[in-house]
Amino acid sequence: MHQIKLRLLPRRECLSFLLLGTLAFVPVIGIAQDPVESDSSSALKDRFTKLAERITVSAAGPPKTKLTRLEQPVLSWSNPERNTTVGALHLWTRTGRPEAALCIYPSLEKVHLEFQSLSTSQLLANDSDRLIWQPNQPGVNWKDLPDTAPPLKSPYQRLRQMRSIGRRFSAKLVPPNRPSIPLRVLERPIYRYPNHTGGDVIDGAVFSFVQGTDPEVLLLLEAYESGDEHRYRYTLARMSVVPTEVTIDNTTVWETSWAVQRSYTPYYVYETK
Numbered sequence: 001m002h003q004i005k006l007r008l009l010p011r012r013e014c015l016s017f018l019l020l021g022t023l024a025f026v027p028v029i030g031i032a033q034d035p036v037e038s039d040s041s042s043a044l045k046d047r048f049t050k051l052a053e054r055i056t057v058s059a060a061g062p063p064k065t066k067l068t069r070l071e072q073p074v075l076s077w078s079n080p081e082r083n084t085t086v087g088a089l090h091l092w093t094r095t096g097r098p099e100a101a102l103c104i105y106p107s108l109e110k111v112h113l114e115f116q117s118l119s120t121s122q123l124l125a126n127d128s129d130r131l132i133w134q135p136n137q138p139g140v141n142w143k144d145l146p147d148t149a150p151p152l153k154s155p156y157q158r159l160r161q162m163r164s165i166g167r168r169f170s171a172k173l174v175p176p177n178r179p180s181i182p183l184r185v186l187e188r189p190i191y192r193y194p195n196h197t198g199g200d201v202i203d204g205a206v207f208s209f210v211q212g213t214d215p216e217v218l219l220l221l222e223a224y225e226s227g228d229e230h231r232y233r234y235t236l237a238r239m240s241v242v243p244t245e246v247t248i249d250n251t252t253v254w255e256t257s258w259a260v261q262r263s264y265t266p267y268y269v270y271e272t273k
Contacts, residue, residue, distance in 0.1 A: 077089065133270065135268070145233060
């Protein structure tokens, strides 16, 4: 999920927080620190929450439809490899189905808002009254899952089934001329669709491939109706500027290059205070 200055560095320019090393050895009493260094993980989380509350995401329409932000982040994370002590992943949904993802993480004295469209429609996002992101193309491309049994009857059975399907996938970051970085899939979904999502959707879940607990790739799985049949489909979404590769059963099904990010692209990192 990290923002990289394109020098083939790790992608997130993290809040290095020299403070964290200092606090381990220096008594708290009487220590004068600048405002950035005095931010604790708890203070950062509060800051992230306030930032998320400023953001509204809508389906561009017509008609324009405001999406629902889940009140709590679906994942609070950290990435020791990149010295990111705390980050948060938020989702916006429409009738329970994920439409947009936003990762919030520190970068020196600023904060990065990392947007990713999970929609097949055009979106727009505002920071208070300011338009900051308006992807002009879909963010995901759904595909049927190969060699997969039909969805089972009960929600509990389908959850077990989707977790098993998630283990068939593997993902890694593949920065050019550097060793690849394997990612691990979190066993539990970070988000489970509510009942009665609508349309042809029967059930669904969002899984995350992570470094530390930092989401780098999102995997969306859905059970859906197709005529008289019930099937599974999947889509993948980047949460990293770094080139990425995903396989199913050791067959490559998804590859990305360095992210080209603009305010009109599905993946975009916006910097704020």
